[in-house]
Amino acid sequence: MQSLPTQTHTDTDYAIEIKDMDFYYGSFRAVKNVTLAIERQKITAIIGPSGCGKSTVLRSINRMNDLIPGTRVEGQILFHKQNIYDPRVDPVQIRRAIGMVFQRPNPFPKSIYENVAWGARINGYRGNMDELVESTLRKAALWDEVKDDLRKSALALSGGQQQRLCIARALAVEPEVILMDEPCSALDPIATLKIEDLMRELSVNYTIIIVTHNMQQAARASDLTAFFTMDEDRAGIMVEYGRTDQIFTNPRDKRTEDYITGRFG
Amino acid sequence: MPRETLDRQIHHLQDEVLLLGSMVEQAMLESVNALKAQDVETARRIFHADHLINEKRYAIENAILILIATQQPMARDLRMLAAILEVITELERMGDYAKGIAKVTMRLESSIDFANMRDFSTMAELAVDMLHRALSAFFAENAQQAYDIPKEDDAVDELYNKIYRALVAYMIANPESIDQANFLMWVAHNIERMADRVTNICERTVFIATGELLEMDADDEEETE
Numbered sequence: 444m445q446s447l448p449t450q451t452h453t454d455t456d457y458a459i460e461i462k463d464m465d466f467y468y469g470s471f472r473a474v475k476n477v478t479l480a481i482e483r484q485k486i487t488a489i490i491g492p493s494g495c496g497k498s499t500v501l502r503s504i505n506r507m508n509d510l511i512p513g514t515r516v517e518g519q520i521l522f523h524k525q526n527i528y529d530p531r532v533d534p535v536q537i538r539r540a541i542g543m544v545f546q547r548p549n550p551f552p553k554s555i556y557e558n559v560a561w562g563a564r565i566n567g568y569r570g571n572m573d574e575l576v577e578s579t580l581r582k583a584a585l586w587d588e589v590k591d592d593l594r595k596s597a598l599a600l601s602g603g604q605q606q607r608l609c610i611a612r613a614l615a616v617e618p619e620v621i622l623m624d625e626p627c628s629a630l631d632p633i634a635t636l637k638i639e640d641l642m643r644e645l646s647v648n649y650t651i652i653i654v655t656h657n658m659q660q661a662a663r664a665s666d667l668t669a670f671f672t673m674d675e676d677r678a679g680i681m682v683e684y685g686r687t688d689q690i691f692t693n694p695r696d697k698r699t700e701d702y703i704t705g706r707f708g
Numbered sequence: 709m710p711r712e713t714l715d716r717q718i719h720h721l722q723d724e725v726l727l728l729g730s731m732v733e734q735a736m737l738e739s740v741n742a743l744k745a746q747d748v749e750t751a752r753r754i755f756h757a758d759h760l761i762n763e764k765r766y767a768i769e770n771a772i773l774i775l776i777a778t779q780q781p782m783a784r785d786l787r788m789l790a791a792i793l794e795v796i797t798e799l800e801r802m803g804d805y806a807k808g809i810a811k812v813t814m815r816l817e818s819s820i821d822f823a824n825m826r827d828f829s830t831m832a833e834l835a836v837d838m839l840h841r842a843l844s845a846f847f848a849e850n851a852q853q854a855y856d857i858p859k860e861d862d863a864v865d866e867l868y869n870k871i872y873r874a875l876v877a878y879m880i881a882n883p884e885s886i887d888q889a890n891f892l893m894w895v896a897h898n899i900e901r902m903a904d905r906v907t908n909i910c911e912r913t914v915f916i917a918t919g920e921l922l923e924m925d926a927d928d929e930e931e932t933e
Binding site: 636639640643659662663687688691692 | 711712713773774777778779780
């Protein structure tokens with residue numbers, strides 16, 4: 444089990460700190476003993492084979508797994524020095540601060556404008572909505588393509604545009620952290636590169652964590668990479684975590700090397 | 709559609725290669741000047757500064773490996789990065805030639821009154837000028853210039869032959885100075901090899917522009933070191 448030496452720093456250096464986390468589906472321990480500190484305003488990629496627990500860990504970061512009966516988290520996930528699994532914490536507040544973008548673009552069957560305004564409204568936004576929709580669509584690198592069609596149905600957009608609209612919708616809630624679960628797996632290569640460039644721009648202001656089975660994407664788009672795999676109990680474990688350039692040129696662990704060179708299994 | 713991260717990093721690498729090139733140009737010109745002036749202090753400084761050139765080369769190589777591993781460059785981008793790997797190897801070797809000339813200056817035991825010292829400077833200036841324009845053509849991906857520059861090597865070769873003949877005559881006239889003259893032979897050889905290596909850079913320019921690897925001077929003598 445590898446960890447960055449910097450993980451001994453104070454909580455405030457990190458957007459999220461996962462400490463000794465286990466995740467259970469009923470009696471099955473699906474994720475074992477994960478400790479992972481997520482750096483602020485960086486893009487952290489989680490890669491690994493199917494079943495390694497990477498999406499489970501990602502969904503635990505904004506308590507999305509609460510919605511699945513029979514699951515539980517042990518250990519801690521710290522956000523602003525507070526364990527988000529503390530019973531006093533409101534999961535709805537957590538999901539506002541830690542937004543999520545899913546594998547398939549899932550815009551609401553409403554206009555482009557309404558998709559963005561929705562996020563601002565649930566956040567109690569009282570200012571000029573037109574301005575907010577424009578600035579948010581600009582942040583999501585979508586404005587120039589849709590500015591003349593804001594009343595058009597979001598479902599009329601291409602897949603890549605829909606995904607950027609979903610990112611805009613997440614941004615309108617003003618999160619600190621954006622979780623992305625395979626955000627490009629339904630997109631073509633050009634739309635994928637657009638999302639990656641957008642992620643790079645967003646990382647100036649936001650902390651991004653992306654789960655991807657596309658390790659070339661992790662290599663291209665992330666600053667830090669965590670490699671997960673399964674142990675002999677079929678539980679997900681973190682093998683190695685480090686700077687992306689180091690992981691993809693000189694990984695420390697042979698299991699990481701085997702995976703990124705395509706010799707896994 | 710630009711690939712912002714990849715494009716930015718390639719531009720940064722190109723700047724670093726130009727910097728490496730200027731370090732080599734400066735080392736070559738200064739080493740020949742130090743030889744002419746028999747300035748051992750300057751020669752010693754050039755000799756010891758060669759490691760900076762080597763370190764810069766390895767830093768660029770490492771950055772390219774990271775770029776290939778993380779950005780999956782293709783086609784022209786990939787050819788550019790592969791070509792830079794080759795170019796920085798050539799530049800580092802040219803730096804070694806300058807270091808070798810500095811070493812000669814450090815080892816010449818007494819002043820030498822060889823009449824053709826000016827020819828070393830002319831030769832070095834020609835070779836450095838070829839290198840400078842070859843690097844410009846490389847980054848401009850200008851295949852036409854890359855085809856033309858190696859033809860200038862003939863002028864360097866002519867000067868080499870002139871110095872060679874003069875040094876042989878000098879040895880016959882001054883048998884007690886054969887060691888010294890032999891050192892000077894190496895200086896001429898180093899400059900001549902530097903100009904040959906400029907041709908290799910031009911070959912890579914054509915490779916980037918066209919995708920074809922061709923040898924520009926097949927009759928060039930083999931590396932003898």
